[in-house]
Amino acid sequence: MNVEPIRKILPYTTVAVVLAALYVAYTFYSRRDEQQRVEHASVEREAEAARDSLNRLGGGNLKIDHFFATPAAVSRGQAAKLCYGVAFAKTVRIEPETESIWPALARCIDVRPAKTTHYTLTAADAQGHIVTKTTDIAVQ
Numbered sequence: 001m002n003v004e005p006i007r008k009i010l011p012y013t014t015v016a017v018v019l020a021a022l023y024v025a026y027t028f029y030s031r032r033d034e035q036q037r038v039e040h041a042s043v044e045r046e047a048e049a050a051r052d053s054l055n056r057l058g059g060g061n062l063k064i065d066h067f068f069a070t071p072a073a074v075s076r077g078q079a080a081k082l083c084y085g086v087a088f089a090k091t092v093r094i095e096p097e098t099e100s101i102w103p104a105l106a107r108c109i110d111v112r113p114a115k116t117t118h119y120t121l122t123a124a125d126a127q128g129h130i131v132t133k134t135t136d137i138a139v140q
Contacts, residue, residue, distance in 0.1 A: 062125040063087045064133045065105070069119070073138040080137050082119060083108040089123040113137050 054060055065085035074080045086092055089103040096117065099109055103123070111119075116138045124130045 060088060062089055062123060062129045062131055064121060064123055064131050067119075067121040067133040067135055069111075069135045069137045070108075072136065073140060074113070076114070076139055077112065079110050079112050081108040082111055082135070082137075084121050086121075086123045088125055090126045092121065092123045095120045095122070111137070113139050115139050 063086065065087060067082070067084045070081050070083060072080075082094060082098065083106070084092070084094075084101075084104070085106045086103050087105065092101055092103050094101060094109075096119070098111055098119075101107070101109060111117075116136065118134060118136050120132055120134050122130060122132045
């Protein structure tokens with residue numbers, strides 16, 4: 001068997017195999033690099049959305065977003081709803097005492113005032129900060 005022709009093409013074949021291996025390595029590296037960039041951008045978008053949500057809720061500070069009665073005037077014996085929303089509260093209470101309540105971004109409870117009543121929502125956070133808001137239900 002004559003090995004001389006194989007010896008002549010062996011350097012070219014070696015160069016071709018090395019170039020092919022470099023191309024494959026570059027392709028894998030560039031795809032991995034692109035995937036990392038996409039993941040990093042996704043994490044940044046999620047963090048930005050979380051910051052926006054936090055700022056809309058009061059920036060991490062205790063806040064009563066809303067407290068109102070609907071309807072604001074009822075006939076004697078008729079029910080009304082007290083609706084409230086708090087951010088970053090550990091505890092909440094409504095005076096005069098109503099059914100059991102807890103911190104929520106949006107919640108309504110039923111009340112049946114016997115006379116015109118002034119309601120006060122008090123919210124407290126873990127650091128002891130307290131905020132209040134009031135609303136009235138007129139009984140006709």
